[in-house]
Amino acid sequence: MHLEEWRHTGEYFDLLVAGNTPEMTRFLGGPEPEAKLRERHLRYADLADTEAGRMFGIRADEADGPGGAASGAEGGGSPALAGSVGYWEREWLGTTVWEAGWAVLPAFQGRGLAVAAVVALLDHARADGRHRLLHAYPKVDHPASNGVCRKAGFTLLGPADFEYPPGNPIRCNDWQFVLRAG
DSSP, rough: EEEOOOOSSSSHHHHHHHTHHHHHHTTTTTTTOEEEEEEHHHHHGGGGSSSEEEEEEEEOGGGGGGBBBBBSSSTTTEEEEEEEEEEEEEEETTTEEEEEEEEGGGGTSSSSSHHHHHHHHHHHHHHHHHHHHHOOOOTTOOOHHHHHHHHHHHHEEEEEEEESSTTOOEEEEEEEOOOOOO
């Protein structure tokens, strides 16, 4: 597994489309219309030109198990995009922090890719140096994402109320990772 900056290519947009299913979005308010996906794709790609965060594609290497090679030329395809991971700025309890989020497509789940991707993301956020804290806010009833936080070394601070998408109240766990002493 390795991360690469989100790109303005159809492959990355296709990743968003592949993840826009009821199964993948049940903890996020459900599938979005194509126009919203296009906006998200552009926003993710444009993050690289800002100081407001970073978004990455998660590439599954062949060592990551079946489905690691992209469907392409026999034996010559590049590793498949298995998901996404990123961080962006959020105001939280009077402080600007990084917020992290991730998604791994069903065909790649259960292989530890999300944990490995989040650990790699923590290194990027630490190297960035702008913020001391990184938080993740999975819904309290989302065992897989809460497990990723635990396995990646986050500290559970407790439940928190959010709206996501706007107008949709949800109950999340507030997980915190300290990127540097402060």
